[in-house]
Amino acid sequence: MATLLIKNAHILVTMDTHRREIPNGGFFVKDGFIQQVGSTAELPQDADQTLDLEGHVVLPGLVNTHHHFYQTLTRVVPAAQDANLFNWLKTLYPIWARMRPGDIRTSTKTALAELALSGCTTAADHLYLYPNGSRLDDEILAAREIGLRLHASRGSMSLGESKGGLPPDSVVEEEDTILADSQRLIETYHDPEPGSFTQIVLAPCSPFSVTGDLMRQSAELAREYGVRLHTHLAETEDENDFCLELFGHRPVAYMQEVDWIGPDVWFAHCVHLNEEEINLFAENGCGVAHCPSSNMRLASGAAPILDMRAADVKVGLAVDGSASNDGSHMLEEVRQTMLLSRLRAGLMGASRSGDDAAPIMSARQALELATLGGASVLGRTDIGAIQVGKAADFIAIDLNRIDYAGALHDPVVALPFCAPNKVDYNVVGGKFVVKEGHLVTEDLPKLIETHNKAARRLLA
DSSP: OEEEEEEEEEEEEOOOOTTTTTEEEEEEEETTTTEEEEEGGGSSEEEEEEETTTTTTEEEEEEEEOGGGGGGGGGGGGTTTTOOOOHHHHHHHHHHHTTHHHHHHHHHHHHHHHHTTTTEEEEEEEEEOOGGGGOOOHHHHHHHHHOOOOEEEEEOOEEEEEEEHHHHSGOOOHHHHHHHHHHHHHHHHOOOOOOOSEEEEEEOOOOOTTHHHHHHHHHHHHHHHTTTEEEEEEEEEEHHHHHHHSSSSHHHHHHHHHTSSSTTTTEEEOOOOOOHHHHHHHHOOOOEEEHHHHHHTOOOOOOOHHHHHHOEEEEEEEEOOOTTTTOOOOOHHHHHHHHHHHHHHTTTTTTTGGOOOOOOOHHHHHHHHIIHHHHHHHTTTSSSOOOOBBBBOOOESSOOOOGTTTOOOHHHHHHOOOOOOSSSEEEEEEEEEEETESSSSHHHHHHHHHHHHHHHHHHO
């Protein structure tokens, strides 16, 4: 039985039921799960391994609720730099159609390495096109080598341009093929147990790239096997217009029509929701993956996150695809969430005094969305907090760096307020992924070289 003692943290941010922040805190880990939490003096001292985190802030691992790993291969493509969502997609679809299985593996490792170094311990990825023999298996097996927890979404596109959809016919699949492969992946890889490293999600890409029949059949299959459902929704005004024209409904009403409203569903973006739609999500337990950097980058807008939280909608944070961000930095996303929410609040009157002032998001609220919020969106009760019984997923950041000089008054708040940094430690299930600021599960220079070679080939 392997044991690990974490001790002497400057501040241990538990995100537990009482939201404790423990000075000189620590916890005791046995076989990948937390056994005891408290001040260092209260903990057993006879562990197989001890990590002294004096001078560090320690947090639960961050949870990324929406990504497209493969897009690390197409960052800052010139023709897509200043496009809105639909034009951005049309520019990149033909490039993505050139990908090979090896590209999926390489881009998965690159995205997860970047996520790990920025504090992520669990990531949901949405892979929705499979050119030239690529499979979701390529991503799952690559993720196991990096060591983060993965919610691998079997995405799909079946509605090509010839049938009124947005993607070119060259990147869509037959629906029978999609459903058969979805079932195969669930039966092969899905692990619902506490501490699971691999879970399968069924994730038709969007209302403008799949048929209603595929949405319904995916929901039926997912519920038969007890796996979750995910898709993009209400990201832009163009999408609202598309759904009204093609289906006669706004996107959320269309989700109701195809049986995609429920506690087993979470949606990416949800920038353009009205009050009625927010309340519908709250009443039915739907989750939202908030992607602030991507929404700003593509000029999609600012999601009404404070309104969602006030209504008790489950909200987590996400970096989104690395071609619409163009990074995979989870601590940066925490900062962007806080700032974009404040910008939106300012436009609605947060600068006023008195009862008319709009509420603004605090740094601690943003950190909570990145931990407990993400865990809730993914349906995980075993992660998101440093708490007895939960998986030993945590990160540590050294305060003794220039970025935090003068920020000792409240070092927890300094993490989102000051310039985002790489983490010094990232531990998943009691195993080190990042140690003393270095990724320990992959040869990073070699990975970068392989990744850049693949990116050059795609853009040639």
